[in-house]
Amino acid sequence: MQEIGLGLLGFGTVGAGVVEGLQRNGDLIAARAGVRPVLRKIADLDLDRDRGVVVDRSMLTTDATAVIHDPEIHIVIELIGGVGIARELVMEALKAGKPVVTANKKLLAEFGHELFPLADQHQVDLRFEASVAGGIPIIQALREGLIANHIPNAYGILNGTCNYILTRMEEEGRPFDEVLQEAQDAGYAEAEPSLDIDGHDTAHKAALLASLAYGFPYPLSRLHVEGIRGIAREDIENVCELGYRMKLLAILKKTGDQVGVRVHPTLVPLDHMLAQVGGVFNTVMVTGDIVGDTLYYGKGAGRLPTASAVISDIAAIARQLATQSSGHVPAFVPEGGQPQIQPMDEVLARNYLRLSLMDRPGVLAHVAGILGEHGISIETMVQKSRSRETYVPVILITHQAQEKNMREAVARLNESEHVGSKPVRFRIEDFA
Amino acid sequence: MQEIGLGLLGFGTVGAGVVEGLQRNGDLIAARAGVRPVLRKIADLDLDRDRGVVVDRSMLTTDATAVIHDPEIHIVIELIGGVGIARELVMEALKAGKPVVTANKKLLAEFGHELFPLADQHQVDLRFEASVAGGIPIIQALREGLIANHIPNAYGILNGTCNYILTRMEEEGRPFDEVLQEAQDAGYAEAEPSLDIDGHDTAHKAALLASLAYGFPYPLSRLHVEGIRGIAREDIENVCELGYRMKLLAILKKTGDQVGVRVHPTLVPLDHMLAQVGGVFNTVMVTGDIVGDTLYYGKGAGRLPTASAVISDIAAIARQLATQSSGHVPAFVPEGGQPQIQPMDEVLARNYLRLSLMDRPGVLAHVAGILGEHGISIETMVQKSRSRETYVPVILITHQAQEKNMREAVARLNESEHVGSKPVRFRIEDFA
Numbered sequence: 001m002q003e004i005g006l007g008l009l010g011f012g013t014v015g016a017g018v019v020e021g022l023q024r025n026g027d028l029i030a031a032r033a034g035v036r037p038v039l040r041k042i043a044d045l046d047l048d049r050d051r052g053v054v055v056d057r058s059m060l061t062t063d064a065t066a067v068i069h070d071p072e073i074h075i076v077i078e079l080i081g082g083v084g085i086a087r088e089l090v091m092e093a094l095k096a097g098k099p100v101v102t103a104n105k106k107l108l109a110e111f112g113h114e115l116f117p118l119a120d121q122h123q124v125d126l127r128f129e130a131s132v133a134g135g136i137p138i139i140q141a142l143r144e145g146l147i148a149n150h151i152p153n154a155y156g157i158l159n160g161t162c163n164y165i166l167t168r169m170e171e172e173g174r175p176f177d178e179v180l181q182e183a184q185d186a187g188y189a190e191a192e193p194s195l196d197i198d199g200h201d202t203a204h205k206a207a208l209l210a211s212l213a214y215g216f217p218y219p220l221s222r223l224h225v226e227g228i229r230g231i232a233r234e235d236i237e238n239v240c241e242l243g244y245r246m247k248l249l250a251i252l253k254k255t256g257d258q259v260g261v262r263v264h265p266t267l268v269p270l271d272h273m274l275a276q277v278g279g280v281f282n283t284v285m286v287t288g289d290i291v292g293d294t295l296y297y298g299k300g301a302g303r304l305p306t307a308s309a310v311i312s313d314i315a316a317i318a319r320q321l322a323t324q325s326s327g328h329v330p331a332f333v334p335e336g337g338q339p340q341i342q343p344m345d346e347v348l349a350r351n352y353l354r355l356s357l358m359d360r361p362g363v364l365a366h367v368a369g370i371l372g373e374h375g376i377s378i379e380t381m382v383q384k385s386r387s388r389e390t391y392v393p394v395i396l397i398t399h400q401a402q403e404k405n406m407r408e409a410v411a412r413l414n415e416s417e418h419v420g421s422k423p424v425r426f427r428i429e430d431f432a
Numbered sequence: 433m434q435e436i437g438l439g440l441l442g443f444g445t446v447g448a449g450v451v452e453g454l455q456r457n458g459d460l461i462a463a464r465a466g467v468r469p470v471l472r473k474i475a476d477l478d479l480d481r482d483r484g485v486v487v488d489r490s491m492l493t494t495d496a497t498a499v500i501h502d503p504e505i506h507i508v509i510e511l512i513g514g515v516g517i518a519r520e521l522v523m524e525a526l527k528a529g530k531p532v533v534t535a536n537k538k539l540l541a542e543f544g545h546e547l548f549p550l551a552d553q554h555q556v557d558l559r560f561e562a563s564v565a566g567g568i569p570i571i572q573a574l575r576e577g578l579i580a581n582h583i584p585n586a587y588g589i590l591n592g593t594c595n596y597i598l599t600r601m602e603e604e605g606r607p608f609d610e611v612l613q614e615a616q617d618a619g620y621a622e623a624e625p626s627l628d629i630d631g632h633d634t635a636h637k638a639a640l641l642a643s644l645a646y647g648f649p650y651p652l653s654r655l656h657v658e659g660i661r662g663i664a665r666e667d668i669e670n671v672c673e674l675g676y677r678m679k680l681l682a683i684l685k686k687t688g689d690q691v692g693v694r695v696h697p698t699l700v701p702l703d704h705m706l707a708q709v710g711g712v713f714n715t716v717m718v719t720g721d722i723v724g725d726t727l728y729y730g731k732g733a734g735r736l737p738t739a740s741a742v743i744s745d746i747a748a749i750a751r752q753l754a755t756q757s758s759g760h761v762p763a764f765v766p767e768g769g770q771p772q773i774q775p776m777d778e779v780l781a782r783n784y785l786r787l788s789l790m791d792r793p794g795v796l797a798h799v800a801g802i803l804g805e806h807g808i809s810i811e812t813m814v815q816k817s818r819s820r821e822t823y824v825p826v827i828l829i830t831h832q833a834q835e836k837n838m839r840e841a842v843a844r845l846n847e848s849e850h851v852g853s854k855p856v857r858f859r860i861e862d863f864a
Contacts, residue, residue, distance in 0.1 A: 021580050021722050031647075031765045032579050129577070135723035137577025145561070145569025147464050148453050148743035215463075273729065276708050290453050291567035291730060291740035297705065298726035308723035311580035325757035333463045 001030060003038045004318040007073035009064045009089055010080035011044035014103055014130070016051035017307030018077065023053065033315040035322035037075070041067040068093045075317050077310065078102040087111055094118045094126065099321075101313040103130035103306055109204035113217040116332070125320070127313035132205040133158060133282040135305030136298040137312060142212040142286065143332075149288025151213035155429070156250040158205040160280035160300045161189045161196040162228050166246055167278040170236050176229070188280065199227035199248065199263045206250035209284070210261045211332050213252055216339040218261055224344040226264035235354060235424055238384070238395055239267050242352070245275040249429060253342075260342030267352055267428040345404035350379065350428040353396040355413065356420035359389070363418045367396075370416070374409040376401040391420035397428070433462055435470045436750040439505035441496045441521055442512035443476035446535055446562070448483035449739030450509065455485065465747040467754035469507070473499040500525045507749050509742065510534040519543055526550045526558065531753075533745040535562035535738055541636035545649040548764070557752070559745035564637040565590060565714040567737030568730040569744060574644040574718065575764075581720025583645040587861070588682040590637040592712035592732045593621045593628040594660050598678055599710040602668050608661070620712065631659035631680065631695045638682035641716070642693045643764050645684055648771040650693055656776040658696035667786060667856055670816070670827055671699050674784070677707040681861060685774075692774030699784055699860040777836035782811065782860040785828040787845065788852035791821070795850045799828075802848070806841040808833040823852035829860070 006022075008015055022029070022039055030036035042055060043064035061067060068076055068089065076093040078100055080086040086107055093100050094115070102108070108115065108128055119126035129139045133156070142151075157163050161183060168179045180197065183189035195201050203225045210218035228248050236246050244267035252261050268275045273295055277283045282300025287293050299305035357363050368378060380397040398406070406425070413423050438454075440447055454461070454471055462468035474487060475496035493499060500508055500521065508525040510532055512518040518539055525532050526547070534540070540547065540560055551558035561571045565588070574583075589595050593615060600611045612629065615621035627633045635657045642650035660680050668678050676699035684693050700707045705727055709715045714732025719725050731737035789795050800810060812829040830838070838857070845855050 025580055025582060025722065028582060029580055032575070034765075135720075136726055137573050140572065140577050141569050143464070144748060145572055145744050146740065147747045148457055148461055148740045150457060150460060273708060276705060288567075288740060290457065290736045290743075292734075292737055294568055294728070294730035296726070296728055299724045302724075304722045305724055308578065308580045308720060311722075312577050315579045316576060320757070323757040325752070325755045333466075 001036045002322050003036045004074045004321055005040040005072045006037050006075050006077060006314060007040060007067040007070060008042045008077045008079065009067060010078065011042050011046075011051060012079060012081070013303045014306045014310065015042070015044070015079040016053050017303035018079065018310050019051070019053045019055060021304065021307040021311050029311060029315055033319050035318045037314050037318045040072050041070060043067045064089050065092065068096055068098060073098065074321055075314055076100045077314065078104060079310070080104075081106070083107050083110055090115060090126070091118060094122050094124055097122050097124055099125040099127070099317045101127050101310055101317065103128070103310055105131040105201070105204040105208060109207040109220055112208070112211065116217065125317055127317065128208070129313045130306045130309035132208050133284055133296070134298065134300040134302065135308045136282060136284065136296045136300070137309065138209075138284045138296050139212065140312070141294070141296060142209065146286060146288050146291060146294070149290045150254070151252070152254050152287050152289060154209060154213055154252040154284065154286045155274060155431075156202070156206060156209060156282070156284045157247055157274060157277050158250050158282055158284070158300060159196050159202045159248060160282060161193070162202070162248040163277065163282075164188050164280045165197070166228060166231075166236070166248065169231070169233060170240065170245070173233060173237065175233050176231055197227050197229050199225040202248060202250050202263045206252065206261050206263055209250070210252050210259065214254070214259045214339060215332050215334045222341045224262040224264065228265050231265060232424065234393070235426065238354065239352060239426070240270070242380075242382075242395070242397065243270050244268060244428065245270055246426070247274060249274070251429065255342055258340045258342035260344070260347060262344060262347065265426055267426055272431060345402070347403040348400050349403070350400050350430065351398045351406055352426045352428060353398065353410070354424040355394050355396065356391040357394050358418045358420070359392045364394070366416065366418055367413065370412050371398070371409050374405040376405055376409055433468045434754050435468045436753055437472040437504045437506045438469050438509060438746060439499040439502060439507070440471060440474045440509045440511065441499065442510065443474050443478075443483060444511060444513070445735045446738045446742065447474070447476070447511040448485050449735035450511070450742050451483070451485045451487060453736065453739040453743050461743065461747055465751050467750045469746050469750045472504050473502060475499045496521050497524065500528055500530060505530065506753055507746060508532045509746065510536060511742070512536075513538075515539050515542055522547060522558070523550060526554050526556055529554055529556055531557040531559070531749045533559050533742055533749065535560070535742055537563040537633070537636040537640060541639040541652055544640070544643065548649065557749055559749060560640070561745045562738045562741035564640050565716055565728070566730065566732040566734065567740045568714060568716065568728045568732070569741065570641070570716045570728050571644065572744070573726075573728060574641065578718060578720050578723060578726070581722045582686070583684070584686050584719050584721060586641060586645055586684040586716065586718045587706060587863075588634070588638060588641060588714070588716045589679055589706060589709050590682050590714055590716070590732060591628050591634045591680060592714060593625070594634070594680040595709065595714075596620050596712045597629070598660060598663075598668070598680065601663070601665060602672065602677065605665060605669065607665050608663055629659050629661045631657040634680060634682050634695045638684065638693050638695055641682070642684050642691065646686070646691045646771060647764050647766045654773045656694040656696065660697050663697060664856065666825070667858065670786065671784060671858070672702070674812075674814075674827070674829065675702050676700060676860065677702055678858070679706060681706070683861065687774055690772045690774035692776070692779060694776060694779065697858055699858055701862075704863060777834070777839075779835040780832050781835070782832050782862065783830045783838055784858045784860060785830065785842070786856040787826050787828065788823040789826050790850045790852070791824045796826070798848065798850055799845065802844050803830070803841050806837040808837055808841055
């Protein structure tokens with residue numbers, strides 16, 4: 001059977017997972033692909049650390065450039081991460097005409113507008129199945145399985161750390177800081193958790209999904225991002241009582257000619273499939289104009305789930321090289337027309353608003369008045385308790401309101417002498 | 433842009449859906465595929481019926497053979513259904529070196545052992561994404577996305593009609609016959625519903641999934657099938673009270689060297705994702721030894737969802753033809769070793785058992801004795817009511833028991849003078 005040489009750049013957690021996957025199931029993969037991918041070189045700065053897999057010492061090198069230019073290497077696998085050396089090496093590989101497989105969502109979200117055209121220019125593939133939702137084959141589903149569909153909307157739970165924290169907070173009624181600390185101790189969250197809990201990792205993945213759904217590199221600068229840092233236990237509980245569950249959602253929507261992508265904590269109706277996704281699992285729900293709603297669920301991170309996706313990309317390219325296909329599949333293609341991005345200010349949503357109000361006559365009318373001035377009407381109001389405190393918590397659910405109006409109304413409320421602590425606001429997703 | 437000619441055989445519901453999909457999103461599909469699939473001929477016996485789509489009259493013909501041999505036709509799409517003329521035409525197309533796309537699960541499940549080798553022999557693709565779980569791209573996920581994985585187990589809710597009936601029965605507390613009748617009136621169930629409700633349609637799809645997961649054409653004759661016909665309202669209710677939901681599941685399992693596939697009504701724990709799938713939706717859950725659990729959800733039938741899948745196959749082949757790929761991708765490849773099928777008798781499961789027992793001392797000991805003689809122990813027992821009836825319903829949950837023992841014990845119970853109406857038995861799936 002024909003062999004295709006692989007060069008692995010970066011021998012970290014996922015890199016070792018790829019090595020393990022190829023070692024364990026190499027014969028199966030070769031049989032299914034009709035060609036045998038063979039790992040020939042591994043480049044890393046640290047050649048001594050134990051990764052839990054056994055590789056021939058002669059395979060290891062610190063010289064990534066030499067791996068890229070080795071004529072026995074036909075596919076380059078970038079698992080270094082980050083946007084420094086990884087970016088340079090991916091560019092070098094593409095320029096050398098070597099197809100690249102990467103799991104680096106940050107690199108593609110920030111520099112995809114450079115890297116994908118470079119791949120096109122050199123007619124080689126740059127594949128990234130592992131970069132969104134780990135082991136779930138969502139990239140291929142969007143590019144190929146749903147090729148017949150315009151995508152009116154898509155939703156993703158794309159960060160296992162955030163979903164784990166929200167799940168634990170709800171199930172155990174515990175505060176954010178405590179659960180985060182525990183997740184860090186258990187290795188589910190990084191020591192520096194900002195990339196995850198402030199929503200940036202989700203945003204990188206959402207930008208990639210948007211590129212595939214809408215056919216242009218979605219600029220991160222136009223992507224509205226809010227994370228889950230410091231989310232209050234009482235809001236987690238309140239929304240449950242109201243029939244929702246708090247999820248950090250990536251939301252992609254096409255409205256008329258405009259597309260909009262945002263990431264923020266969102267109230268999801270309890271009976272919706274996305275509300276059922278607990279713990280570290282990821283889920284993507286994609287609506288196609290032909291197929292209707294589809295949903296994909298699985299492990300979004302981890303050494304082996306990510307390796308499964310990396311190997312699927314390797315097999316796809318290997319099969320293509322083996323069949324001497326003249327084709328290069330571009331990562332995404334423009335759908336025609338100038339892409340337009342919907343300003344966040346124009347987004348419409350119902351909202352959950354928790355206000356701390358002075359317990360005296362006329363205050364509710366005052367609040368309703370401010371909302372009314374911004375064109376916002378109230379659907380439901382729940383006063384949580386009437387104690388001897390000066391301020392009482394009041395929960396409002398608004399009817400659908402425009403983001404700009406909501407933001408301005410909340411700012412006005414924040415300045416009001418009748419309002420105690422800062423108003424807390426979350427958007428509700430109705431999947432309509 | 434290069435054009436690839438399509439010949440459609442069968443202008444029924446799904447055929448018209450494919451025409452509509454190509455008409456509505458043809459430019460998008462061409463842009464994404466890098467090649468334009470163009471429908472050139474449609475063969476059907478009825479050229480006059482209104483299908484809700486407008487096609488050029490000159491495209492229509494009653495001569496399917498001429499379509500197959502037309503040099504302007506590069507891909508043949510079989511949407512006739514059944515195993516008569518459809519089988520002959522698919523064979524003719526493959527022999528003529530034309531790749532074939534089909535949604536015909538019955539044809540592939542019954543004659544795949546002939547058709548796939550024929551496709552291999554003539555080095556053309558026979559693709560069937562639409563044949564399992566409609567619009568969900570599950571075939572590609574198994575063949576490509578999860579290529580790195582052995583599949584220890586997979587589960588499917590694969591028949592929308594059955595799932596719709598079970599959902600309605602539970603939600604509305606109504607009897608089987610009434611809900612079936614209503615489903616027939618609403619067009620969700622066929623006038624001759626046996627293919628769906630007796631589990632055969634699910635079995636066809638399960639056999640195809642098994643072929644992909646295990647690499648050999650799984651014989652229908654070795655596939656244990658039970659449907660949902662006549663399932664009792666009281667069992668639907670009982671299992672809910674016990675923390676389960678009744679689902680018609682396709683179950684694929686690999687145990688050691690043996691693989692086993694079965695279709696039967698199954699108790700699924702209420703908090704499992706598969707229990708959340710209601711109405712006409714389909715779901716497939718696939719466990720990979722590398723990726724872990726993954727799940728895919730969407731519409732399993734219907735004109736447009738099915739068309740979405742058919743078009744994804746068309747685009748894949750068109751891209752391959754356009755890039756002059758020398759490769760033909762076999763439907764599935766043997767994994768090595770002689771495939772072994774686990775006899776149904778050896779399957780292990782916990783069981784739900786509803787007995788109608790004489791209300792007198794010693795009867796429970798008698799029942800426990802019969803079960804005990806067959807090596808079956810009781811986990812839970814619930815007596816549903818104690819009325820003045822001669823017989824009272826008693827629900828037993830067994831510990832894990834072997835199918836053969838269970839079957840024999842139930843037969844013994846059925847003959848017992850202490851047991852009233854025929855014992856009702858369902859298997860419980862613990863997803864372990």
